[in-house]
Amino acid sequence: WFFDADTASHANEPEHSISYINEYVENSAAWYNNENKQYENLAYAGLICQSSKEISTFSSFSAYFEYGIEVERLYNRGAKRATSNFPEIAYDLLTNRRYGVGEYIGNNSVDKGRLTTAAKFCKANGFYWDGVISQETNLREFLFSQAGFQLLDFEIRGGQFSLYPSVPFGSDYKIVNNAKAGDSTFPIKALFTDGNVRNYKTTMLSPEERQLFIAELKYRKERRYGFPETRVTRVRLADKEGGYARDPVEVFDMTQFCTSRDHAIKFAKFALRLRQTVDHSISFETTPDAANTLAPGDYIRMGVSIQHQDGTARLHTGSVAPDGTLQYNAGITNGTLSVYYWKPGMTEVVKGNMIVANGMVSDQKFRGSLFTNAPSKTEARVYKIESIAFSDESFVEISATYTPLNSDGTMKLLDWSNKDFDIKDNG
Numbered sequence: 540w541f542f543d544a545d546t547a548s549h550a551n552e553p554e555h556s557i558s559y560i561n562e563y564v565e566n567s568a569a570w571y572n573n574e575n576k577q578y579e580n581l582a583y584a585g586l587i588c589q590s591s592k593e594i595s596t597f598s599s600f601s602a603y604f605e606y607g608i609e610v611e612r613l614y615n616r617g618a619k620r621a622t623s624n625f626p627e628i629a630y631d632l633l634t635n636r637r638y639g640v641g642e643y644i645g646n647n648s649v650d651k652g653r654l655t656t657a658a659k660f661c662k663a664n665g666f667y668w669d670g671v672i673s674q675e676t677n678l679r680e681f682l683f684s685q686a687g688f689q690l691l692d693f694e695i696r697g698g699q700f701s702l703y704p705s706v707p708f709g710s711d712y713k714i715v716n717n718a719k720a721g722d723s724t725f726p727i728k729a730l731f732t733d734g735n736v737r738n739y740k741t742t743m744l745s746p747e748e749r750q751l752f753i754a755e756l757k758y759r760k761e762r763r764y765g766f767p768e769t770r771v772t773r774v775r776l777a778d779k780e781g782g783y784a785r786d787p788v789e790v791f792d793m794t795q796f797c798t799s800r801d802h803a804i805k806f807a808k809f810a811l812r813l814r815q816t817v818d819h820s821i822s823f824e825t826t827p828d829a830a831n832t833l834a835p836g837d838y839i840r841m842g843v844s845i846q847h848q849d850g851t852a853r854l855h856t857g858s859v860a861p862d863g864t865l866q867y868n869a870g871i872t873n874g875t876l877s878v879y880y881w882k883p884g885m886t887e888v889v890k891g892n893m894i895v896a897n898g899m900v901s902d903q904k905f906r907g908s909l910f911t912n913a914p915s916k917t918e919a920r921v922y923k924i925e926s927i928a929f930s931d932e933s934f935v936e937i938s939a940t941y942t943p944l945n946s947d948g949t950m951k952l953l954d955w956s957n958k959d960f961d962i963k964d965n966g
Contacts, residue, residue: 603764607671610635613651613658625668625689626658626702629682633700640678650694650701656712657691657702663712664805666690669761670796688793688806690714696834703836706809706953716955719948720838720921727921728837731825737934739823739843749818751775751782752789754807758797769794771965774807776815780959804962808955816943816951821922824934835924838942842919856911863899863906872898882908920944 548554584602606621610631613624622628632639633649661667666689672681679693682702686693691702707718707725718725753775759767776782791810797803821841833839857867865872876893890913893905900906922939930936943951 601766605763613655614662623667623669624658624661625666625685625691626654626661628668629702630654632678632682644700648699650696650699653694653696653701653703657689657704659712660704660708661689661691663708664690664714665799666802666805667799668796669759669798685796688791688797690806690809692836694835705836707950714953716953717949718953720944720950721948725950726838727840728833729829729839730919731823731829731839731841731843733843735825735829736823736841736843737825739821741819741821743819744817749814751786751811751814753782753786754810755788755790756793756803756807757790758793758800758803761798767794767798770800772800772803772807773963773965774804774811775961776811777959777961781815782811782961800964805955808960809952811960812952812954817941820925820938820940822936822938824930824936827933827935830927830935830937833924833927833937835926837924839922839924839937839939840919841922841939856909858909859893859900859905859907861907863901865895865898865900871895876910877913878910879913880905880908880910 584604607623608621608631609619610622610627611619612622613627613630630649630651633644634641634646636642668685668689682700683693686702687705689702690705692705694701694703704714707715707722709715709724715724721727753773756772756774758770758772760770761767773788775784775786791803791807793803793806823841857865859865872895874895876895877890878893879888879890880893881888891904893900893910894902921942921944923942924937924939926938928936945951945954
């Protein structure tokens with residue numbers, strides 16, 4: 540260089556750089572044979588801007604898609620179509636290898652028959668899932684949480700995944716609210732007594748788990764090619780059913796998928812009856828032969844001598860004052876009561892017959908005691924099986940949830956008469 544201060548343009552970095560290359564590659568012959576199949580898995584939309592040539596910000600954008608991904612239909616078989624039926628969505632997610640978990644689960648691990656029944660059940664009762672899965676999620680957790688809103692059980696039977704209605708339904712797949720225990724729509728699969736049960740346990744729900752509530756339901760009101768409106772409906776048990784206007788509010792945000800007020804109210808009625816009437820669950824062991832035909836979701840009768848008293852009879856307790864005055868929450872002033880009683884100084888609880896006359900107990904042994912009604916007979920109650928597994932000793936361990944019945948044998952959970960509920964729309 541003539542001067543020491545002179546430098547070359549390429550001394551510290553390349554003088555030129557390649558910033559972009561257009562590459563043209565001829566497609567294979569197979570591409571030209573199926574030109575219309577090359578972009579079938581893409582969803583696309585067009586945007587027209589007529590008021591400006593430049594867009595400086597694009598922070599808020601919404602689109603209305605009338606149809607979703609085309610999937611295999613479980614009812615009305617034929618060509619693939621978009622669906623808002625939740626069992627069909629579940630089947631596609633479980634078997635699709637491109638965006639589902641079909642590579643890990645696949646058709647052999649899915650009970651297509653039970654899923655088809657669930658799909659027809661949702662169709663007949665107006666239960667739809669009009670939503671978008673916008674991000675990755677745990678599929679088991681997603682199916683379990685969303686199935687409850689459709690009144691479905693998420694099941695794994697014999698290693699196969701499925702969904703199945705939680706409530707009795709008829710040949711038209713509609714809910715049968717007046718189904719009686721033992722009917723074809725409400726079958727009882729087995730009877731368990733002291734003869735085929737061991738290690739019987741009862742687990743009572745805590746007061747917090749039985750707290751009645753007001754269900755605040757949020758769902759969408761759709762307008763084609765328009766913006767959805769969020770609607771709110773509140774449902775609670777009527778006063779005569781034990782509900783109260785100041786019960787705590789539990790919010791069920793169903794805006795992700797629910798576009799029907801009727802769907803939301805049916806779910807609320809079921810959830811409120813569930814909280815009101817189901818108070819315990821049981822577990823026990825039995826022989827493999829006795830549980831041979833049973834599976835989760837089946838109903839059984841349980842009649843063992845050690846079971847607790849049911850209903851209001853469990854609250855029939857009282858005391859006898861030292862002067863013989865009866866204090867009893869059942870309001871009886873005359874008659875004979877079969878009771879278990881105890882008083883300070885006694886080393887054990889004793890059973891006896893307490894004679895009451897004009898609200899007084901004359902027998903000295905009962906005075907100053909606490910008592911409760913003794914059950915007059917063992918009642919065979921109905922339970923719904925939640926899980927079945929083998930124990931360490933090769934017995935079958937069954938867990939089941941209490942299914943309360945009305946006096947005529949119908950299911951209390953489906954006692955949905957509007958007069959028993961208070962329904963208000965807030966928006």
